[in-house]
Amino acid sequence: MAILVLLALMLLAMTGGSSANWCVCRSDVSDSNLQKTLDYACGDGADCNPVHQHGVCYWIGITKYYSTQQLSAKSDVFSFGVVRLEIISGREPLSIHRPCNEWSLVEWEKTFIREARIEEIVDPTIKVGYHAEAMLRVVELALACIKTFSAYRP
Secondary structure: OHHHHHHHHHHHHHHOOOOOOOOEEOOOOOHHHHHHHHHHHHOOOOOOOOOOOEOOEEOOOHHHHHHHOOOOHHHHHHHHHHHHHHHHHOOOOEOOOOOHHHOEHHHHHHHHHHOOOHHHOOOOOOHHHOOHHHHHHHHHHHHHHOOOOHHHOO
16 A cells, blocks of 8 residues: 555656656566557557657556547546556556457456456455455545546546
8 A cells, every 4th residue: 555655646746736748667667568568559660659768667648648649637647547456456557468358457447346346356466465445445546547537537
């Protein structure tokens, strides 16, 4: 839970409340992980201009930006929700290496949430050591952040 608080503070500091472009530096980013993350946005050899790369940073807002072509504070909130879902599930935001109904992390997790099967989205490596009520609150906040209509996001 502390890492989520630190992540929130980091995002706030980096954006300064503006809609400027920013990136999130993640400690687990290697060349191969960075390439995996960017593959869904760029494809093989495609133009990657919309993706801003800075060293070992990558722009987590690409999924929402791709669908709307607009950046705002609300798209930053969406990205924050996606990062929370990544932490909870241990999965990538988009993966074509999964069955079609599981390609999008956001859509995959929404099906479990609608059916009140939250425990099934938790990363198996942390299933043993977490407080269920605290996890529910983290999931609820993530869901608020990824609402389809930005006006409904925090």
